[in-house]
Amino acid sequence: MTEIRENHGVMAVCDQLLEEVGCDFVALALQNEVGPDVRWHYASGNLNDKYNRITVRFGKGIAGKIISSGSPMMMSDFPNEIYGKVTDHPIMLAEKLVSCYAVPLFFNTSPKGVLLVGKRVSYSFPEQVQEKVKESAKTLEQLLRSHILGGGA
Amino acid sequence: MEQSVSKEQIRSYIIQSQEEEIKRISMELHEGVGQNLFSILTGLQFVEAGLSEHHLKNYLHEMTQLIEKTIQEIRLLSVELHPPSLTTLGLLPAIKSYIKLYTSTFGVLVDLESIGEEKPIQEQKSVAVFRVCQEALTNIAKHADTSNVKMRFVWNEETLKITIVDFGGGFVTGELEETSVTLGIAAMKERMLLTGGHCVISSKIGEGTSVEISLPL
Structure with missing residues (x-):
């Protein structure tokens, strides 16, 4: 897969989202072109480069659950009242996030990516922020269609 | 009867029973569920081609x-529960394999060094050391705020010494409240004591934490 960090359109959408919703962190995870692995390909507002080495586990953590269920999810006060173990949420640990909201990116009707916004304080993401994230996800789906589907569709 | 069995033996028995059960579940997942899913996958691929x-x-x-992702997750779960290489290849290869999984899970890089000739270790002891290392690395991912860890194995004639150093925030050892972290640390020490070895943890604010494990061979 061509490096997402070389795709200026994708970077602009993520950076703009970070500013518009006033969050601390935005990250984009995508399924690799070959094989089932989902990795964090781009992040904005990151504290370190750990995200770059993290592979999302299918069904684990917020991103893994989104990929397996295809539904948006929110965490308001990590690590309180979470499903699973603290270690099931590596991106929250790596970036010291306390709250996040994430939505799936669909390609060919299947969830193959995740757009996540996060804050390093406890926070409940309001409706208008959720809508903004969903809009950005739609834009990213358009921009990344050829990457994911190998130039087709 | 009660008098002839020490508390230490009971603790050791409980841990061993748990480890045996974990190993059984891990093998069931890998050999049973995993294999069945693989058969379903090849069958579906055959149908897809036609x-x-x-x-x-x-x-x-x-x-x-979807089945490929599920198979992969089952494999990872199985390895996480009980790495098969611990039984077949020994402690060092099992740690090497765990480190790969650890880095891809938490993004923390581990620099592993082994000095001296690797010696065979009784399975019960190698499982204990593996679990202590696993707990130390998990604590680093949860609390240390670091991207790098140094792990060193030193094999002597009579002892194996393992040092795990993170370069994170560190903590004041005496000031930790009774949480899962302190219980985890106590469990690490207890586990090593049961093998006849020991585990020493030292930490300094701003300089990181060091875990020193020693096992008689």
Whole structure:
């Protein structure tokens, strides 16, 4: 897969989202072109480069659950009242996030990516922020269609 | 009867029973569920190759991808529960394999160094050391705020010494409240004591934490 960090359109959408919703962190995870692995390909507002080495586990953590269920999810006060173990949420640990909201990116009707916004304080993401994230996800789906589907569709 | 069995022996028995059960579940997942899913995957791939309708082919392709992801997760779960290399290849290869999984899970890089000739270790002891290392690395991912860890194995004639150093924030050892972290640390020490070895943890604010494990061979 061509490096997402070389795709200026994708970077602009993520950076703009970070500013518009006033969050601390935005990250984009995508399924690799070959094989089932989902990795964090781009992040904005990151504290370190750990995200770059993290592979999302299918069904684990917020991103893994989104990929397996295809539904948006929110965490308001990590690590309180979470499903699973603290270690099931590596991106929250790596970036010291306390709250996040994430939505799936669909390609060919299947969830193959995740757009996540996060804050390093406890926070409940309001409706208008959720809508903004969903809009950005739609834009990213358009921009990344050829990457994911190998130039087709 | 009660007098002839020490508390230490009881603790050791409980831990061993748990480890045996974990190993059984891990093998069931890998050899049973995992293998069955793999048979389903190859069957579906065969059907997919014979289909001509585009929409059905696409649908089946999505299904095979879902099964592939599930197989991968089952494998990882199984390895996480009990690495098969611990029994077949020994402690060092099992740690090397765990480190790969650890880095891809938490993004923390581990620099592993082994000095001296690797010696065979009784399975019960190698499982204990593996679990203590696993707990130390998990604590680093949870609390240390670091991207790098240094792990060193030193094999002597009579002892194996392992040092795990993170370069994170560190903590004041005496000031930790009774949480899962302190219980985890106590469990690490207890586990090493039961093997006849010991585990020493030292930490300094701003300089990181060091875990020193020693096992008689």
